[in-house]
Amino acid sequence: MRYRKGAITLLALIGVALALPAMAAPEEAYRTFLGYDSRIAIWIIAELHLMFGAFVLGVPIFAVTIEIIGWKTKDPRYDKLAYEFTQLLSGAFGFTATLGGLLAFSLFGLYPKFMDYLSGVFHDVMYIYALLFFVESITLYLYYYLWHKMAKQKGLHILLGILLNVCGTVIMMVANSWASFMMSPVGIAKDTNQFIGSAWQAMNNPLWHPLNLHRFLGNVAFGGFVCGAYAAIRYLGAKTQEERAHYDWMGYIGNFCAVCGLIPLPFAGYYLGREVYSNSAVMGNNMMGGAFSWTFIIQAILIGGLFIGSNYYLWIGMHRIPGSERYTKYIKFIDIIIILCFAVWLTPHNLPLSAEEQISVGGQYHPTLKYLGLMSGKNAVVNFIILSTFLSFLLYRRANLGEGIPFSKQGAKSRWILLGIAAGLILILGSYSNYLFHLNPAALDLPADKAKYFKLPAILLLVQITAMLVAVAMTFMNRGKIGQMLYLGITIIDITFVLGVYGYIVMAVANPFLRNVAVTQWMTMMSSLVLVTTLDVFLFKGAPQVGEMTWGKMPSRSQYTLIFLCVFIVMLIGLMGFIRSGLRENWHIYGVMQDTSPGSWTPDNALMAKVVSACGLIFLSAVSFLFWLTSAAEKKAHKPDEGPAAHPKAAPPAHEKTARSRS
């Protein structure tokens, strides 16, 4: 009943929000928020709405995926886990909707003239948005409340989940179109600044899809880390070993989903950044070399923290895997690589120097380290960090597996699947190589003699294809592990050491081609992830387990790591929200409608840090409240006959095992 009320409230909010354009008074450009700074108020409300939005859009993606895994493997643990993830959604969805309504009220109330313009452009889309919201809320409630009733119609239930995700993604895309239009408006009359295009034109602005991709992946990472923190809190407060085992597993899955989103995220960010630069050199300059460049150092710290934390959690998790001792010797090397790469990533091009330091360095740039601050170096190390994280997962995956069935004995199906995947990858890499060989320099505004610089990346892609063929052939000869390492090794050499260094040459002599170098690095890296994972699946097919995985045997510091990851991603999303929005500087709609309010100035980093921290604190408090509600509701609904059968294999608690000698 209370959920029906929630749905009605939600619809009422949407209705009011839609009616608000008519209520706006365009004569008055700005108002204050109860006498306070309206800009800060909008900032906080929008950020909170975005954080909850990211959570409710991210979690269903992996909830449905886990449900599908449970359905296919007929393992009830997955179904229970997917349900528990979905449980977290229902409360968060209400918060998201309420904050969305509050944001709409505030925008129309505080910035009537701007919203008059924006609703003039997007009013048709706003109705579609509201309708989609309606469909999404209905789908979510059906998906959640009919979970057990539809246990025998799992396919249909999963379809509901997919519909929920489709609605959520389209809603996100619609909202993104408004935000991206404000950054890269199209369909504007040059002389009057009036909008003369269609709503679709406005939606399909240059930054729309880069933003869609970035937010989609960001939401998956965000949802995963928040769920991981939920599991960690429940683990730390668990009373029984069964509970500990369950929440240990849930934390692992949350972290795994988050890392799946996190791995391609730097490239999506790079794509968005490049498109921002292409769209406006002023924005681009401000972003990477200007007023916002220091926020990117903070961003690097936060993302580095996420990668280090995720890896650390995995490494600690090796404890619970019998047989992992065969691989733990590699951990220190991965640790060193990640820290070194992170150091490169953090190094700013433009150093903060005192007068004395400036004299001793001999200028603004350090003669050696200045190269680490440039994009080429950063691209190389980001790819290396991703591959190292992937390697951690690989070691984790095979930690308790013995020798698999030799590939030559796995039958025709395995051979065809492997050949099919390799052929697909070869087709993709080969097509891009061919494109680079035939790329016309004029298409990049470069003179004809620069075509020679396109050859090396194209050749390296052919090298990757050759390495792939060798790796597959070795797998056919039951030497797949060597093939795997060969491909991974060549990938690292190509993208980090060859293209990483080559990027500096390209930056100096054929700068526009750098984006193609970055695409080559990314495609090579992704091909490595796909091929090596596929090979791993076949190499360990039918492999006996060295021992039973003992869930619930994790030291407390691993769980605090999950909480730390959640805090970091919350701060990161807040920071990136500030950067994306702040890049417009004193424009509501960039180059079209100027912000003339008293709060039009760009906040400094100190104010940014305070507001983002406040948003993070409010969000985490609200989420903690929701987690508490969920666990309280669960306790109430718990039946005594639901028991250990649904939990993963438990192990003795870590603290019982650890006896420290004190003499």
Added chain:
Amino acid sequence: MPKRRIPILAKVVGVVIGIYILIRFVIQPPLPFSLVFMYMSLTVVGVLVYVSIYDDVWNEFTLPIEEFFRGRSDRGAVWQGVRLIVLAMIPLFIGWGVYNKVKPSYNPPAEQRVVHPAPPFEVAGLNNPLRQRPEKYQDYIKLGSKIYFQNCFYCHGDRFDGEGHFAHGFNLPPANFMDAGTIAQLQESFVFWRVSTGGPGLPAESTPWNSAMPKWEDMLNTEERWAVVMYLYEQTGWKPRTWQ
């Protein structure tokens, strides 16, 4: 005779000190404090991550620290004495840090200058009009050369490397155009804007800015400024950054 193992705490301290020596004294010219701090923080994080993965390693690492702070009665007088000295040094060290932090200093604070400030909105879309007339390219290069040697080379040098006669009298030093990190990374419109407005024309977000570059738009006409920009690219061999 069994091999004596180095305690983990000693290894950690050794690694951290070793890296500090490398960063602080081996790399030349010396790194600024901000980078040393960043790299050392990372080193500590990396080391702590490694020693805290396994319970037994973590326990071995933390046990001597705990024992040190808790104290042990079964240790000799030397150990007790060293412990007391170190314990006394901790507040003294903190006090010394606080004293250094609050004592008045005549040094200007570290600058977080924005080296590539965004040009004004109207400048970003500019194209060099002289490039529209390729038949007069050599004339413009000649003009640019004349302008450069009349006005710029005193600071930026006749080899475009920022080593002109007056170069060492300035802090910030004049830009080295031969360096791949200067005009090769910039759009022509950006360079034109910097030449035109010089140090005084920099936007507020780029302050504090100590550039001695004059505001050349007060002394050179538009054609002369575009011509000198063209000349710079011609002579250095760099191509202006384009749309990417």
